Structures are given as C-alpha cells and as structure tokens.
Amino acid sequence: MTRRCTYCPEQSDNCRPTDGACPRCVPVITAAGVFGEQGAADMLRLLADLDAVKQVVNGVAEAGITADLFPDDDTDDPVSLRYVDGRLMQCKDIPDAAFVDAVRARAAGSAHWAMAWDVLEELEETVGPVPRNLFFAKARRLVARGLIGGCPCGCRGDFHVPEACIDPSRCCNPAPVLTVVS
Structure with missing residues (x-):
C-alpha cells in the first residue's frame, strides 16, 4: 500500500507501520533520537549531499562520458563510467x-x-x-x-x-x- 511519509512528502509503499517513516527518513529519525536536533540536521545535510552525488552519477551515465566525481581529490585516478548502447x-x-x-x-x-x-x-x-x-x-x-x-x-x-x-x-x-x- 503506497502512502505518504509522516516526515517528508515522499510516497512509499514500505513506510514503517510504527511511525509512518519512509526508508529515507528512518536514519534521520534515528539520528534525532540518538543525537538530538543536531544529529537530525547533520543527517539531512548528508542525505542532500548523497542526492547531489546521485544526480551527477546519473547525468554522467546518461551522457556516456567519463567524469571525475571528486575534483578536489588529489589522486589522478577518476571514477570512470561509460555507457555503450544504453x-x-x-x-x-x-x-x-x-x-x-x-x-x-x-x-x-x-x-x-x-x-x-x-x-x-x-x-x-x-x-x-x-x-x-x-x-x-x-x-x-x-x-x-x-x-x-x-x-x-x-x-x-x-x-x-x-x-x-x-x-x-x-x-x-x-x-x-x-x-x-x-
């Protein structure tokens, strides 16, 4: 059954029955319970950063190019992705x-x-x-x-x-x- 998460606007079919949290919100709620408001804020920032990385990876993969996902990293070995025929x-x-x-x-x-x-x-x-x-x-x-x-x-x-x-x-x-x- 798809329903709206109690904590965010996301629709999910596997929200927790106990509190209605979607899988994305569960770590935020856990961090808030363990570390308080600061823990929840840190976890939300981390999730936003992960979303940004996912967008870069998906964009690179769809474009079929090789890209350095960590430009500030001082290694010369970039993470490489290349698509051929989809x-x-x-x-x-x-x-x-x-x-x-x-x-x-x-x-x-x-x-x-x-x-x-x-x-x-x-x-x-x-x-x-x-x-x-x-x-x-x-x-x-x-x-x-x-x-x-x-x-x-x-x-x-x-x-x-x-x-x-x-x-x-x-x-x-x-x-x-x-x-x-x-």
Missing part, C-alpha cells in the same frame, strides 16, 4: 585487435614494450574513453589468451606482443600461429 561499457566492447594494435604501436617506439598509460592513450584514440578498471580487465584476458605479454595487475604494464618477447618461457604463452588453409 548499458555500462564491458570488456567485450573493446576489440581485441584494437588493444593489440595499441600495444604494437606504442611498443614500436621503445625497445619492445609499452607502458600501460601509453597503451591506454593509444587505445582511447581508437575506441574512445576507456575506464582504467576495464582496460586492465581486458589486458588480463589478452595476457591469459597469449595475445599480448606483460603485467595486467595495474602497474606500469610493460606490455608487448608475443613475437617481441625476450623470454617467452617466463612471460608469454607461445604466440598463436595462424595458418592459411587452401
């Missing part, structure tokens, strides 16, 4: 060939390997913004399948193509051999 981006949305080509392109300018941030930059030129967690998840899958070598743990990577591997017995799976059948 859903959150997944590893399958990053083509294997594009990732391997990005490794090959960035490794070409060095001895034989490329750092993760360089590969990510190259990959983003092809497929658009890629969240770091998906980048490393895709790298783990490609390393496991032997399509690239390197370390997908989140460090600098040292990614390389298998044919450029210095010591395949310690690093890469044997490079897949493609044969043409006529």
Whole structure:
C-alpha cells in the first residue's frame, strides 16, 4: 500500500507501520533520537549531499562520458563510467585487435614494450574513453589468451606482443600461429 511519509512528502509503499517513516527518513529519525536536533540536521545535510552525488552519477551515465566525481581529490585516478548502447561499457566492447594494435604501436617506439598509460592513450584514440578498471580487465584476458605479454595487475604494464618477447618461457604463452588453409 503506497502512502505518504509522516516526515517528508515522499510516497512509499514500505513506510514503517510504527511511525509512518519512509526508508529515507528512518536514519534521520534515528539520528534525532540518538543525537538530538543536531544529529537530525547533520543527517539531512548528508542525505542532500548523497542526492547531489546521485544526480551527477546519473547525468554522467546518461551522457556516456567519463567524469571525475571528486575534483578536489588529489589522486589522478577518476571514477570512470561509460555507457555503450544504453548499458555500462564491458570488456567485450573493446576489440581485441584494437588493444593489440595499441600495444604494437606504442611498443614500436621503445625497445619492445609499452607502458600501460601509453597503451591506454593509444587505445582511447581508437575506441574512445576507456575506464582504467576495464582496460586492465581486458589486458588480463589478452595476457591469459597469449595475445599480448606483460603485467595486467595495474602497474606500469610493460606490455608487448608475443613475437617481441625476450623470454617467452617466463612471460608469454607461445604466440598463436595462424595458418592459411587452401
């Protein structure tokens, strides 16, 4: 049964039967009971802040962009969201060939390997913004399948193509051999 909350204008079908509080108001009432009026005021401010964060996250998700939700944070790793075809981006949305080509392109300018941030930059030129967690998840899958070598743990990577591997017995799976059948 949907009814109006006793404490706010919200309609809810799961208000508490004892006092008619909706799930949103329950923490405010609890804070007021434990900490008095100041506790209730602090909880209301916290709920308003949470609503503001939800609006930012929903706006970012609907726009399909990558955004830094905490601009005052001094880390260089923003919280990333990206929507593809109306859903959150997944590893399958990053083509294997594009990732391997990005490794090959960035490794070409060095001895034989490329750092993760360089590969990510190259990959983003092809497929658009890629969240770091998906980048490393895709790298783990490609390393496991032997399509690239390197370390997908989140460090600098040292990614390389298998044919450029210095010591395949310690690093890469044997490079897949493609044969043409006529």
